[in-house]
Amino acid sequence: xxxxxxxxxxxxxxxxxxxxxxxxxxxxxxxxxxxxxxxxxxxxxxxxxxxxxxxxxxxxxxxxxxxxxxxxxxxxxxxxxxxxxxxxxxxxxxxxxxxxxxxxxxxxxxxxxxxxxxxxxxxxxxxxxxxxxxxxxxxxxxxxxxxxxxxxxxxxxxxxxxxxxxxxxxxxxxxxxxxxxxxxxxxxxxxxxxxxxxxxxxxxxxxxxxxxxxxxxxxxxxxxxxxxxxxxxxxxxxxxxxxxxxxxxxxxxxxxxxxxxxxxxxxxxxxxxxxxxxxxxxxxxxxxxxxxxxxxxxxxxxxxxxxxxxxxxx
Amino acid sequence: xxxxxxxxxxxxxxxxxxxxxxxxxxxxxxxxxxxxxxxxxxxxxxxxxxxxxxxxxxxxxxxxxxxxxxxxxxxxxxxxxxxxxxxxxxxxxxxxxxxxxxxxxxxxxxxxxxxxxxxxxxxxxxxxxxxxxxxxxxxxxxxxxxxxxxxxxxxxxxxxxxxxxxxxxxxxxxxxxxxxxxxxxxxxxxxxxxxxxxxxxxxxxxxxxxxxxxxxxxxxxxxxxxxxxxxxxxxxxxxxxxxxxxxxxxxxxxxxxxxxxxxxxxxxxxxxxxxxxxxxxxxxxxxxxxxxxxxxxxxxxxxxxxxxxxxxxxxxxxxxxxxxxxxxxxxxxxxxxxxxxxxxxxxxxxxxxxxxxxxxxxxxxxxxxxxxxxxxxxxxxxxxxxxxxxxxxxxxxxxxxxxxxxxxxxxxxxxxxxxxxxxxxxxxxxxxxxxxxxxxxxxxxxxxxxxxxxxxxxxxxxxxxxxxxxxxxxxxxxxxxxxxxxxxxxxxxxxxxxxxxxxxxxxxxxxxxxxxxxxxxxxxxxxxxxxxxxxxxxxxxx
Numbered sequence: 001x002x003x004x005x006x007x008x009x010x011x012x013x014x015x016x017x018x019x020x021x022x023x024x025x026x027x028x029x030x031x032x033x034x035x036x037x038x039x040x041x042x043x044x045x046x047x048x049x050x051x052x053x054x055x056x057x058x059x060x061x062x063x064x065x066x067x068x069x070x071x072x073x074x075x076x077x078x079x080x081x082x083x084x085x086x087x088x089x090x091x092x093x094x095x096x097x098x099x100x101x102x103x104x105x106x107x108x109x110x111x112x113x114x115x116x117x118x119x120x121x122x123x124x125x126x127x128x129x130x131x132x133x134x135x136x137x138x139x140x141x142x143x144x145x146x147x148x149x150x151x152x153x154x155x156x157x158x159x160x161x162x163x164x165x166x167x168x169x170x171x172x173x174x175x176x177x178x179x180x181x182x183x184x185x186x187x188x189x190x191x192x193x194x195x196x197x198x199x200x201x202x203x204x205x206x207x208x209x210x211x212x213x214x215x216x217x218x219x220x221x222x223x224x225x226x227x228x229x230x231x232x233x234x235x236x237x238x239x240x241x242x243x244x245x246x247x248x249x250x251x252x253x254x255x256x257x258x259x260x261x262x263x264x265x266x267x268x269x270x271x272x273x274x275x276x277x278x279x280x281x282x283x284x285x286x287x288x289x290x291x292x293x294x295x296x297x298x299x300x301x302x303x304x305x306x307x308x309x310x311x312x313x314x
Numbered sequence: 315x316x317x318x319x320x321x322x323x324x325x326x327x328x329x330x331x332x333x334x335x336x337x338x339x340x341x342x343x344x345x346x347x348x349x350x351x352x353x354x355x356x357x358x359x360x361x362x363x364x365x366x367x368x369x370x371x372x373x374x375x376x377x378x379x380x381x382x383x384x385x386x387x388x389x390x391x392x393x394x395x396x397x398x399x400x401x402x403x404x405x406x407x408x409x410x411x412x413x414x415x416x417x418x419x420x421x422x423x424x425x426x427x428x429x430x431x432x433x434x435x436x437x438x439x440x441x442x443x444x445x446x447x448x449x450x451x452x453x454x455x456x457x458x459x460x461x462x463x464x465x466x467x468x469x470x471x472x473x474x475x476x477x478x479x480x481x482x483x484x485x486x487x488x489x490x491x492x493x494x495x496x497x498x499x500x501x502x503x504x505x506x507x508x509x510x511x512x513x514x515x516x517x518x519x520x521x522x523x524x525x526x527x528x529x530x531x532x533x534x535x536x537x538x539x540x541x542x543x544x545x546x547x548x549x550x551x552x553x554x555x556x557x558x559x560x561x562x563x564x565x566x567x568x569x570x571x572x573x574x575x576x577x578x579x580x581x582x583x584x585x586x587x588x589x590x591x592x593x594x595x596x597x598x599x600x601x602x603x604x605x606x607x608x609x610x611x612x613x614x615x616x617x618x619x620x621x622x623x624x625x626x627x628x629x630x631x632x633x634x635x636x637x638x639x640x641x642x643x644x645x646x647x648x649x650x651x652x653x654x655x656x657x658x659x660x661x662x663x664x665x666x667x668x669x670x671x672x673x674x675x676x677x678x679x680x681x682x683x684x685x686x687x688x689x690x691x692x693x694x695x696x697x698x699x700x701x702x703x704x705x706x707x708x709x710x711x712x713x714x715x716x717x718x719x720x721x722x723x724x725x726x727x728x729x730x731x732x733x734x735x736x737x738x739x740x741x742x743x744x745x746x747x748x749x750x751x752x753x754x755x756x757x758x759x760x761x762x763x764x765x766x767x768x769x770x771x772x773x774x775x776x777x778x779x780x781x782x783x784x785x786x787x788x789x790x791x792x793x794x795x796x797x798x799x800x801x802x803x804x805x806x807x808x809x810x811x812x813x814x815x816x817x818x819x820x821x822x823x824x825x826x827x828x829x830x831x832x833x834x835x836x837x838x839x840x841x842x843x844x845x846x847x848x849x850x851x852x853x854x855x856x
Binding site: 034035036037040041042043044045046047048050051052054055082084085086087089093095096097155156159160161162163167168169170171256257259261262265266269272274 | 352353355357360361362433434436438439444455458459461515519536537538539540563564565566567569570572574576577579706734735736737738740741745757759775776825
């Protein structure tokens with residue numbers, strides 16, 4: 001890795017930290033400006049509610065609350081849940097759920113990308129044949145039908161009717177019980193990657209250097225694997241970042257259907273309950289993930305295609 | 315291609331085998347209960363939701379409990395004496411053990427009740443005049459509300475004392491006719507002081523941080539997913555427990571819960587109104603009263619709404635039966651008064667609703683006539699009212715839409731819909747009296763009619779509409795101190811009559827719940843008040 005690349009990564013890291021701080025400030029204020037409070041038991045009198053709010057420090061001025069939150073956060077203390085799982089440590093709530101969501105998102109991304117590339121390559125190589133049409137139809141279905149519909153379908157067929165897959169996520173069978181949500185989540189990835197791969201592959205196959213490779217007498221396998229596929233992959237990497245982040249942040253509906261105790265569901269439930277600390281921790285984690293992901297994607301450009309230089313050379 | 319097919323076939327077979335393995339494994343009877351709500355908390359100091367109550371009651375008994383028929387019976391108490399003035403209750407605690415081997419003692423109750431006040435628990439108010447009326451509770455709560463730390467000396471002023479290890483004495487500020495029933499409520503459960511102090515802030519935050527003295531022991535608890543329980547062999551009433559294990563699964567999607575039920579994964583699954591038509595003729599289909607009353611709160615600060623004929627017109631224009639049976643379809647019933655049916659049983663064993671009159675009716679012609687009369691009295695051609703509702707508190711949005719449609723049929727009445735969140739509805743708009751009509755609801759704290767009637771007392775914190783009636787207030791004061799149960803019952807019927815005849819609030823429907831229950835399952839006790847489900851007596855036949 002060149003010095004300029006290291007400098008570039010360091011600069012991006014500093015910018016990322018500043019961005020995260022700004023996001024935290026904005027999130028903190030926005031969450032506090034939500035109507036109502038996490039203490040929303042309508043059976044409580046105003047005085048009783050105020051007393052409970054005071055026990056969580058919600059009666060302090062906003063800047064003081066922020067400083068208290070930040071100082072706790074720097075030591076790994078994200079506070080306690082004020083409503084959803086009252087008085088439970090937010091860090092432990094998030095720590096048990098984040099890996100599940102990450103695993104699902106990442107697995108769906110890997111599966112979807114591999115299958116998508118395969119479908120796209122087949123469609124491009126067998127252009128205008130039944131295989132191409134089949135791959136295109138699959139892509140259109142994958143893009144058009146939301147992942148939760150797939151989840152319901154798979155659940156009904158493989159879970160309820162055939163009893164092949166469990167209908168609920170279980171921590172005692174974390175991989176086996178995650179198959180269904182992973183397949184459901186990967187459908188849109190397959191569709192997007194397949195469409196993209198097909199277009200790119202056709203474009204690459206028609207380019208001059210492929211003609212030259214053919215003229216040099218290289219085998220079809222070498223042309224596809226060593227030249228065409230590698231050049232097709234570069235643009236695909238650009239769409240993988242947003243796809244992965246969308247997968248991780250967009251798992252909540254599938255999580256709900258497949259009863260997966262994931263981060264997405266925790267975030268949605270915490271917003272409904274105005275559980276300040278849980279909302280903050282989940283949103284912050286998503287923001288951090290997004291920023292890290294974009295950084296990783298940017299750096300990976302340079303690795304996949306050495307022609308792309310990160311930072312300025314001295 | 316052949317290779318690919320054989321790989322797929324092998325994978326399918328492997329998965330099928332794995333699936334077969336996952337469904338079996340434990341011997342004996344297991345009841346699997348699916349819920350769309352999660353267990354939030356197992357600390358009787360903090361828990362305030364039905365699912366947490368279900369889980370908590372599976373592992374902890376209170377002084378009183380429910381028998382197989384849902385009637386109140388002794389649990390950890392084996393005897394209960396009340397003084398002639400009704401102000402001193404003495405409980406004898408039976409021989410029972412915590413799951414760490416300690417004896418359950420009267421001190422466990424005193425500690426738990428002091429702790430809920432000291433920690434400003436959600437249900438601390440149930441210790442004071444809002445519930446059990448225990449001596450000193452209101453004063454202690456006033457201190458915590460002022461931000462004062464309670465000392466041990468302060469807590470000693472609470473009127474709950476352990477006379478010895480097995481005798482608990484509770485002194486009240488006024489007689490509480492429903493005191494025994496209150497003692498079934500989780501906020502009055504005992505806590506083992508030694509264990510609780512050892513656990514510190516982790517108490518009841520995980521399966522191994524809570525002790526059992528009840529029918530089951532909690533083995534695992536994964537928030538957001540599942541909780542498993544096994545029979546407590548040392549339970550004082552172990553002979554009554556037929557199950558070997560109990561599983562509570564969080565399934566937030568009712569359609570999935572129904573599918574799981576059909577495939578035998580769950581023995582019990584709640585379903586929503588979308589699924590009722592599909593299952594209503596199935597023998598596993600059940601529906602019951604949830605205990606919640608959904609009603610319209612009228613803002614009496616609005617000069618138009620001070621007109622009784624206008625309020626009468628609003629009430630008469632609602633076809634409650636149609637709304638409950640054809641729109642909600644979830645077991646909900648039309649409300650005939652402010653006290654829901656199947657909530658309160660009188661001294662002679664009769665339901666309050668059977669003794670009281672019906673105060674609701676659907677008659678569009680009479681509604682129009684009442685509105686015309688109101689407009690004439692107000693000197694207006696038309697009236698515009700804002701209908702406030704929360705979009706995040708289903709089925710409040712459905713109710714608001716139905717009401718808008720019903721009210722709009724009256725000529726001279728315009729409705730403006732004000733959609734917001736539940737929080738904003740209650741704590742901003744209703745609290746600031748910034749509404750005309752508000753779709754709201756109330757769930758009972760206990761099964762005495764006063765849990766609803768108190769809402770209409772002048773100055774009650776939930777009386778956001780500021781309805782006031784001296785006769786009603788006076789009657790409620792008498793009810794609070796009346797020791798004669800028959801006289802008290804009649805007074806409550808009279809009080810409801812005063813409020814409903816004046817359209818203090820407009821009741822709409824009593825919320826029901828529909829569910830699918832395995833027909834082999836017997837003994838699941840369901841109650842609209844307090845702990846929704848008691849699993850102690852559940853048995854699976856066959």
